Each structure stands twice: as C-alpha cells, then as structure tokens.
Amino acid sequence: MSKRLKANERRASILAVAKVLFADKGYNGVAVDEIARRLGVSPAVLYQHFPSKEALYEAVLNQISAERESYIEAALNGPDDFGSVLERMALVFADNLSSDSDYLRMEMQAALEDAPLARHLFENRWKSFTDFIEFNIKELQQKGKLAAVNPQIASLFYQGALREALYAKIILKTPRYQALALPELIKQITRLFMQGIEYKNK
Amino acid sequence: MNADVELDTRGLNCPLPILKAKKSISAMAAGQVLRITATDPGSVKDMESFCKQTGNELVQSSSEGGEFVFLLKKH
Numbered sequence: 442m443s444k445r446l447k448a449n450e451r452r453a454s455i456l457a458v459a460k461v462l463f464a465d466k467g468y469n470g471v472a473v474d475e476i477a478r479r480l481g482v483s484p485a486v487l488y489q490h491f492p493s494k495e496a497l498y499e500a501v502l503n504q505i506s507a508e509r510e511s512y513i514e515a516a517l518n519g520p521d522d523f524g525s526v527l528e529r530m531a532l533v534f535a536d537n538l539s540s541d542s543d544y545l546r547m548e549m550q551a552a553l554e555d556a557p558l559a560r561h562l563f564e565n566r567w568k569s570f571t572d573f574i575e576f577n578i579k580e581l582q583q584k585g586k587l588a589a590v591n592p593q594i595a596s597l598f599y600q601g602a603l604r605e606a607l608y609a610k611i612i613l614k615t616p617r618y619q620a621l622a623l624p625e626l627i628k629q630i631t632r633l634f635m636q637g638i639e640y641k642n643k
Numbered sequence: 644m645n646a647d648v649e650l651d652t653r654g655l656n657c658p659l660p661i662l663k664a665k666k667s668i669s670a671m672a673a674g675q676v677l678r679i680t681a682t683d684p685g686s687v688k689d690m691e692s693f694c695k696q697t698g699n700e701l702v703q704s705s706s707e708g709g710e711f712v713f714l715l716k717k718h
Binding site for chain 2: 530
C-alpha cells in the first residue's frame with residue numbers, strides 16, 4: 442500500500458517521519474537509510490523527493506517555520522495591558538507546543554549541535570516574546586510607569602522560565618511540577634515576572 | 644492610494660505589528676488610510692484576520708524583496 446501514495450502524500454509522510462527522527466537524534470544522528478527504513482521504502486524513493494539529507498532537513502525546518510502561531514486572538518481579545526497579553530501569548534504558545542513536542546526536541550538538539558539552526562528557531566518562535574517584552578518595557582519606562590530594569594535581560598529571564606516550564610511539562614514530565622497544570626504554571630510564572638519587574642497595572 | 648499615516652514594523656514579530664496597527668488606527672479618522680511595512684511573513688495572514696476582526700478594510704496586501712506592505716482603510 443505504501444507504494445501507492447501520491448507524490449504529495451509521500452512527501453508529507455517523509456517529512457513527518459524525518460521530523461520525529463531529527464527531533465529524537467539530531468541532524469547528525471540520523472541517516473537517510475534509517476528514514477527510508479522507517480517509511481518502508483528504499484532510499485531511492487526518498488531521493489526522488491529530496492536530493493540530500495540537508496535538503497530534507499531544510500524542508501522539515503521550513504515546515505516548522507510555517508507552523509508558527511498567530512497571536513491575533515491573544516493580542517485583541519481580552520484586557521490589553523502588558524501582563525494580560527503576555528500571559529495569553531504564552532498560553533497560545535504552550536498549547537501549540539503541547540501538541541507538537543517534536544518541535545521542542547528539535548530545539549534541544551539544535552542547541553547542542555547547530556547554532557545557526559538554534560538561531561533560526563529563535564527568530565521564528567521565540568522572538569515574538571522578546572520583541573513584545575522589550576517593546577512594552579521600553580514604552581512603560583518612557584511613560585515613567587516602570588522601574589529601571591534592563592529590557593533585554595528581562596525578556597531573557599521570561600523566555601528562560603517559559604522554556605524551562607515547557608521542557609518540564611511537555612518533554613521531561615518532571616514529577617516536581619506534576620500537581621501544576623501547564624496553563625497554571627505559565628500564569629504563575631507570568632505573574633512572578635510582572636512582580637519582578639515591578640509592573641503595576643494601573 | 645496615498646496613505647495618511649505610515650507605520651514601520653520591520654524587524655518585529657507578531658503580535659507587535661498588529662498591536663501597533665491597532666494603536667495607529669484608533670487615533671485616525673474614518674476613511675483615512677494606514678500604510679504598514681513589515682518583514683514578518685506571518686503578518687500577511689495576521690493583517691487579514693486583524694481587519695476582519697476590527698471591521699477595517701484591507702485595501703492592499705503586497706510583498707517585494709522580503710518586505711510586506713499593507714494599506715488599511717479605517718471604517
């Protein structure tokens with residue numbers, strides 16, 4: 442039956458399997474033969490769709506980039522103060538990544554073996570947070586509504602806490618945080634962050 | 644079409660372009676046009692959703708050389 446797949450279906454199935462393997466083992470840990478074996482086809486079939494492992498990897502990355510979240514709802518629906526929008530953005534992000542843990546695994550692999558890729562993933566998924574936090578902090582400071590915190594450090598701080606929460610709940614399933622559901626964990630992290638930068642919603 | 648207000652969101656990722664657009668539009672009069680430049684590919688879909696949700700008109704959505712230009716008419 443696998444031989445009867447249409448070209449676009451075959452391509453999609455190759456991408457899906459390659460994504461799982463790259464996420465588990467990293468770029469260097471996966472051979473084209475292994476991807477082909479998992480799909481039940483010969484490597485030649487795989488090369489009909491992707492000329493090289495690099496091309497396949499790039500296609501997986503492009504797919505991940507295209508899947509990034511829209512924060513329209515988070516931005517427009519609900520209270521529009523800094524903390525409320527940030528919390529809703531983090532909840533959207535966490536919800537998406539909960540249903541796609543391979544993304545987080547690829548990110549972990551990239552951090553170890555591929556700095557340009559790690560930067561690419563940052564530009565596509567995390568930069569929404571750093572942009573949003575830095576812009577809001579600068580704006581609130583200009584209006585005299587926020588203490589003198591460094592916007593870059595503050596955004597790094599939040600990004601780090603959010604990423605750790607996602608790793609703990611989605612990948613590692615850390616027993617320590619078992620009693621806290623991911624959305625609640627995110628709400629508390631966001632609240633703590635807001636207290637840390639001495640933000641008052643008034 | 645000439646724009647009444649210009650908004651440069653190049654280099655910024657969603658949702659900042661949308662939030663900035665919302666702020667600019669709220670200060671404009673009905674019928675006025677806002678021209679937004681962006682580099683985030685996600686902004687194409689976002690601007691469409693934004694206009695649908697806010698009842699403003701997306702008069703133009705185009706891209707050139709990695710940049711996106713949107714013309715929004717306030718209703």
